[in-house]
Each structure stands twice: as structure tokens, then as C-alpha cells.
Amino acid sequence: MAGPERIEWRRSFPSRTLGTLTWYVVSAVLAVLLVRALFGDEPETLGSGADNPLADLPMWTAWLAVAGAVPIALSLARRPRVGANHFALTVRPGWVRTLVLPWSRVGEVAAIEVGGERFLAIRLHRGLDRTGTDPAWVDQTVLREMAKLSEHGTHKVSLAVRLRDFSGSPEGQLASLAAFAPDQVLIANNLGKG
Numbered sequence: 248m249a250g251p252e253r254i255e256w257r258r259s260f261p262s263r264t265l266g267t268l269t270w271y272v273v274s275a276v277l278a279v280l281l282v283r284a285l286f287g288d289e290p291e292t293l294g295s296g297a298d299n300p301l302a303d304l305p306m307w308t309a310w311l312a313v314a315g316a317v318p319i320a321l322s323l324a325r326r327p328r329v330g331a332n333h334f335a336l337t338v339r340p341g342w343v344r345t346l347v348l349p350w351s352r353v354g355e356v357a358a359i360e361v362g363g364e365r366f367l368a369i370r371l372h373r374g375l376d377r378t379g380t381d382p383a384w385v386d387q388t389v390l391r392e393m394a395k396l397s398e399h400g401t402h403k404v405s406l407a408v409r410l411r412d413f414s415g416s417p418e419g420q421l422a423s424l425a426a427f428a429p430d431q432v433l434i435a436n437n438l439g440k441g
Contacts (some may be wrong), residue, residue, distance in 0.1 A: 254423045255330035255337075257412040263316055268319045273406050275312035282308040318342070325410040329367065329420075331427040334381060338369065340389045340408045346380040348406075357435040358410060358417040362396030365417065365438060367409040370403050382406045 282305050289302040323341045328339035336353055339345040348371065355370040366389070371382075382405055390407040401407070410417055417438060425434040 250388070253330060253332035254329065254427065255328065256374070256413045256423070257415060258326050258328075259412060261326060261412075264322050264326075268316070268323065271316060271319055276317065279305070279309050279312055324357070327408055329408055329424075330412065331424050333427055336369070336424070337430075338406060338408060339408060340386055342381070343385050344380070346382060346386060346406070349379045350427075350432055352379055353432050354427070355433040355435065356421070356424055357433075357437050358421055359437045361393050364393070364396060366393050367408040367410055367420075368393070368404045369406040369408075370406055371405040 261425055286301050289304075291299060291302050293299050325339070325342040327341065328337065328345060329335040333350075334347045335350060336356070337345060338348060348369070352371050353369065354372045355368075357368050357370075359368050359387045361368055387406065389409055390401060390404060393404070394401045395409045408421070413420065417436060421434050421436055428434055
């Protein structure tokens with residue numbers, strides 16, 4: 248989406264998340280069936296008259312399987328997002344929070360490649376300006392995954408987003424951000440240099 252007031256990157260088809268959900272559902276169904284086969288015939292009470300905790304195991308396994316699917320389903324409903332206007336860069340690296348990062352706090356936005364994976368790396372200024380949303384631990388999941396792939400470390404990067412979650416070329420995506428970023432923000436394409 249583009250317009251005179253703001254842009255938002257178009258998201259790609261969520262094939263990776265759908266694949267993860269498919270594997271999870273298959274694995275969870277197999278685990279529930281296995282537990283049901285092993286403990287489904289357990290009596291509700293023991294010979295002593297006490298409740299048999301093993302009789303409830305199939306039900307608890309099914310509930311845990313459903314609870315485990317919730318984060319994956321949420322990642323399908325709340326997909327990553329990158330947008331901008333003349334005031335701020337808006338980023339949702341995962342499914343939890345959408346961060347509003349005023350351009351006054353953004354030092355650099357770069358497309359980089361680490362371990363064969365392409366990322367949008369965002370470096371924020373550390374200073375007195377506390378406007379906008381501060382990235383928290385939950386927002387930096389992609390950054391931690393990027394750090395595992397990097398041999399040089401990512402200590403200067405504050406936030407990262409996977410580029411494969413968006414359609415279009417990195418050059419076009421960066422150009423759309425550069426149209427809204429002020430001159431002091433460095434917009435760089437470092438693909439192939441990482």
C-alpha cells in the first residue's frame with residue numbers, strides 16, 4: 248500500500264507459518280492419539296477409591312495440544328508489518344506488538360543478509376528522546392534468531408524483521424521507506440555484504 252501520507256509493505260503468502268502449523272497439528276494429533284492409546288482405558292478410580300490421575304492424562308494432553316497451537320494461529324492472524332509515515336516507522340516483527348518508532352530515534356535501517364537469510368535491521372539511537380515504543384524482549388525474537396546466524400554479532404541492531412515475510416524487492420522496499428525518512432536516517436542496502 249502506498250499513498251501520499253503513509254506506506255505499508257505488502258506481505259507475502261505465509262507459507263512458512265502454514266507449514267509450521269501443519270507440522271504442529273500432525274505432531275499434536277499423533278501425540279494425543281498415542282496418549283489416548285496408552286492411557287484411555289485407565290479406570291477413573293483406583294482400587295483404593297482414590298482418583299486415578301492417569302485417567303485424566305488424555306484430556307490434559309488434548310488441552311495442551313490446543314494451547315500450543317494458539318501462538319502459531321496468532322502468528323497467522325497478526326503477521327509481520329512494516330510501514331512508515333513522515334513521523335515514524337511502524338514495525339511488527341512478530342505477532343505480539345506493533346512498535347511505533349519515531350524517525351528522531353531511528354539511526355539506520357538496512358537490508359542485510361545473515362546466514363543465507365535476509366533481514367531488515369533497525370538501529371535506534373540511545374539518548375534522551377524516549378518517544379515511541381521501546382523494543383522489549385518479546386519484540387526481539389527475530390533479532391535473536393539473526394544473532395544466532397551471525398558470526399559478527401548484532402550488538403548495534405535494536406530490532407530486526409525477516410524480509411521473506413514481505414513481497415517485492417529489497418531495493419523497492421527500502422526506496423519506499425527512504426521517501427518518508429528524514430535525511431539524517433541512513434537507509435542502506437547491505438545485501439551480499441554480511
